[in-house]
Amino acid sequence: MHRTLPHLQWLSLSLTILMSLFFHISHGDVGTAARYSPPYLPTECYGNDASQFPSSNLFAVAGDGIWDNGAACGRQYLVRCISASRPQACAQNQTIQIKIVDYIGRAASTPTASNTTMVLSQTAFGTIANSTTSPSINIEFQQV
Helix, strand or coil, X not given: CCXXXXXXXXXXHHHHHHHHHHCCCCCCEEEEEEEECCCCCCECCCECCHHHCCCCCCEXXXXXXXXXXXXXXXXXXXXXXXXXXXXXXXXXXXXXXXXXXXXXXXXXXXXXXXXXXXXXXXXXXXXXECCCCCCEEEEEEEEC
16 A cells, blocks of 8 residues: 555656646736837836837836826836737747836827737837737736
8 A cells, every 4th residue: 555655746747747737827917918119208207218118119108907006106017918909919938027207197199999907018029029019908917
């Protein structure tokens, strides 16, 4: 009887590993994103300071759901496109890290869609989605 215990432990571990290969475990939240174009200044977080933008131009505007009364300023998120209303809008296997620089209610330019979780810069949106295919996308995002 004692010989079956290691066998059962090995079988249990093997099944756990096998199951993890079939199911994607998400550690982020799901939301929506639109895009916006210049002008990007001024912003609610940093005013007219152009040095607020990362050199990669991967930044975003926070929607009401993540704005947190301004505490979102400077937060960094990992963002990836998971789906869109139009086929093949998402760039496969692309995850970007963006910085929140503004609030959607005070952005200097109009986003391509309203009531989204965040609005990505042209560069950020174009990195994870085909910007000509869809005005908004469904995203998975995680604060880092």
